[in-house]
Amino acid sequence: MPDQIDLQLAQRLIDEHSTLPGAMLPILHAIQEQFSYVPAEVVPLIADSLNFSRAEVAGVLSYYHFFRQQAPAKHVLQICRAEACQSMGSEALAAHARALLDSSSADVTLEPVYCLGQCGCAPAILLDEQLYGRVTAERLAELINRRTS
Numbered sequence: 001m002p003d004q005i006d007l008q009l010a011q012r013l014i015d016e017h018s019t020l021p022g023a024m025l026p027i028l029h030a031i032q033e034q035f036s037y038v039p040a041e042v043v044p045l046i047a048d049s050l051n052f053s054r055a056e057v058a059g060v061l062s063y064y065h066f067f068r069q070q071a072p073a074k075h076v077l078q079i080c081r082a083e084a085c086q087s088m089g090s091e092a093l094a095a096h097a098r099a100l101l102d103s104s105s106a107d108v109t110l111e112p113v114y115c116l117g118q119c120g121c122a123p124a125i126l127l128d129e130q131l132y133g134r135v136t137a138e139r140l141a142e143l144i145n146r147r148t149s
């Protein structure tokens with residue numbers, strides 16, 4: 001069962017950012033930074049505070065891949081899927097990661113990201129906020145093992 005979301009804290013974060021221009025994105029970033037994702041319970045608070053419909057907030061949430069709508073696992077593996085990394089095999093690397101994670105009990109959320117600013121070191125990944133470049137399938141397995149065991 002997921003942890004109870006502190007809605008007062010969420011409302012405080014919303015209030016702190018609600019006067020910024022284009023407040024929706026700063027609010028969503030602040031919420032995700034605090035809770036690691038944007039809980040469904042917070043969507044009505046954002047909608048009410050900004051005078052948007054819940055559907056509009058949900059639309060923004062689903063448009064941007066960056067925002068999680070589910071709580072992530074203990075570890076987060078992000079594999080860059082943008083052009084430079086794709087040309088260096090990031091799709092195959094992501095498929096390898098998926099197979100690896102499916103066959104293990106490692107508590108890892110696998111997510112795509114779109115450019116980590118490391119195009120010269122493609123394919124690039126972030127594992128628990130740590131950046132790695134020129135990642136091969138073998139190195140990926142080693143990094144996941146080291147991080148999760």
Ligand code: FES
Pocket residue numbers: 080081082083084085086114115116117118119122123124
């Ligand atoms: S395209 Fe992957 S780091 Fe830029």
